Amino acid sequence: NAGVTQTPKFRILKIGQSMTLQCAQDMNHNYMYWYRQDPGMGLKLIYYSVGAGITDKGEVPNGYNVSRSTTEDFPLRLELAAPSQTSVYFCASSYHVGGAGELFFGEGSRLTVL
Amino acid sequence: AQKITQTQPGMFVQEKEAVTLDCTYDTSDPSYGLFWYKQPSSGEMIFLIYQGSYDQQNATEGRYSLNFQKARKSANLVISASQLGDSAMYFCAMREDNYGQNFVFGPGTRLSVLP
Numbered sequence: 639n640a641g642v643t644q645t646p647k648f649r650i651l652k653i654g655q656s657m658t659l660q661c662a663q664d665m666n667h668n669y670m671y672w673y674r675q676d677p678g679m680g681l682k683l684i685y686y687s688v689g690a691g692i693t694d695k696g697e698v699p700n701g702y703n704v705s706r707s708t709t710e711d712f713p714l715r716l717e718l719a720a721p722s723q724t725s726v727y728f729c730a731s732s733y734h735v736g737g738a739g740e741l742f743f744g745e746g747s748r749l750t751v752l
Numbered sequence: 753a754q755k756i757t758q759t760q761p762g763m764f765v766q767e768k769e770a771v772t773l774d775c776t777y778d779t780s781d782p783s784y785g786l787f788w789y790k791q792p793s794s795g796e797m798i799f800l801i802y803q804g805s806y807d808q809q810n811a812t813e814g815r816y817s818l819n820f821q822k823a824r825k826s827a828n829l830v831i832s833a834s835q836l837g838d839s840a841m842y843f844c845a846m847r848e849d850n851y852g853q854n855f856v857f858g859p860g861t862r863l864s865v866l867p
Contacts, residue, residue: 680843681795681857689851697856704844728797732855738802739847740787741855 640664644729644744651719651751659714659747661729669732670712671696671741672704674725681728689714719751754842755779756858763863765834772819773829773861775844780810783849786827791860800842803827827863831863841864 645660646685655718663670673696683696685707701723703715712731724749730741741750757776777786788800789809803811803818811818819828831838844858 669855671855673857679860681845683854683856686853686855696854726795730797730813730855734847734849734853738787738804739785740802741789741797741845742799743797 642725642729642731642744644747646747647683648748649750651716651749652709653719653721653751655719656715656717656748657719657728659716659729659749661712662710663712663729663731663742664710665731665733665742667731667733667742669729669734669739670706671732672702672712672714672732673730674698674723675726675728675746676725677703680719684714684727716749717739721751725749726749741751755856756846758844758858758861760861761859763861764830765863765864766866767836768833770830770832771777773831773842773844773863774857775827775829777824777825777827777844777846779781779846779848781848781850785849786818786820787845787847788816788827788829789843789845789857790838791843792837793840797843807852808847834865836865836867839863 642663659709671686672684685704687693730742784805786803790798801813817830841860847855
């Protein structure tokens with residue numbers, strides 16, 4: 639049982655480049671989330687999804703896009719990378735039925751934009 | 753508006769003593785969940801404890817307990833018998849059940865356990 643898998647773990651981008659952070663979960667969770675964590679700071683919600691085909695903006699969505707075509711996958715697209723997007727990105731999932739519905743996190747993806 | 757407030761950027765505690773990490777929250781949703789996560793220096797996020805808004809009793813998980821004061825909108829984490837391995841960042845988080853399952857985090861408190 640892999641849980642939440644994020645790829646890549648590390649990436650360096652040049653300003654203006656685009657990339658996709660992949661996130662997959664094998665727990666059949668309906669909810670999935672993308673966060674960014676700047677050094678020494680808390681987690682800021684970028685986008686989230688309550689099920690396949692449904693996505694919604696979080697606190698800091700500008701410069702990002704998401705899609706949720708399947709229950710398992712929730713990729714995060716960065717268009718026209720900027721230095722301000724240098725951060726650690728966490729994907730998380732949860733199943734909120736009859737329990738706490740805590741978030742299960744991936745290991746994080748460290749992105750540097752130069 | 754800030755939904756989760758953690759007013760203690762850093763805390764120190766002596767090994768084997770208890771420590772309380774503060775968290776206040778703001779929501780008008782009657783149904784919500786409150787969570788605490790630990791982030792050690794290695795970077796992973798570790799779930800510690802959960803409190804539902806309708807739960808009558810304070811949650812406990814081993815050495816962790818949550819002091820839930822609903823009227824004051826506070827959900828403080830109490831760690832008993834601190835260990836050196838408890839040194840980490842601690843985040844309070846809230847999920848609003850009727851507002852799109854938004855799951856937001858506070859800025860965190862860095863706890864340092866002294867030998």
